Amino acid sequence: MMQVKSTIDERWRGYRDSAKNFSYLTPWLFAFTLIWLAAYGAVFPDPIRLAASHWPLILVGVVGSFIGNVTAIGGGLVFIPVLMFAYSVDPVSALKLAFVTQAVGMTSGASG
Numbered sequence: 001m002m003q004v005k006s007t008i009d010e011r012w013r014g015y016r017d018s019a020k021n022f023s024y025l026t027p028w029l030f031a032f033t034l035i036w037l038a039a040y041g042a043v044f045p046d047p048i049r050l051a052a053s054h055w056p057l058i059l060v061g062v063v064g065s066f067i068g069n070v071t072a073i074g075g076g077l078v079f080i081p082v083l084m085f086a087y088s089v090d091p092v093s094a095l096k097l098a099f100v101t102q103a104v105g106m107t108s109g110a111s112g
Helices: 004-023 027-043 047-053 053-068 076-085 092-112
Strands: none
Touching: 047 053, 053 076, 076 092
């Protein structure tokens, strides 16, 4: 019994030490954010006007992300119908956009 307790204590100490060394705000996260902001500014010359004209889509994105993260359903359950019915995007393009959004979101989340 003492051997099992010792093994559990060693594992817990390893988890605790790795949690202390984990830093979410890294220089890479800062650099990645600056790169995205520069790319966004280069592609969209007036981002404030763009956001103001598409504010409902931003709200749907926040709600869809919340639903996708809280449940195992995913944000596509929200995004695809909104793109199809509110923005008149054809179903295949809406599905492709949902896949690309998921791929970029997962990649940026994993790199941060």
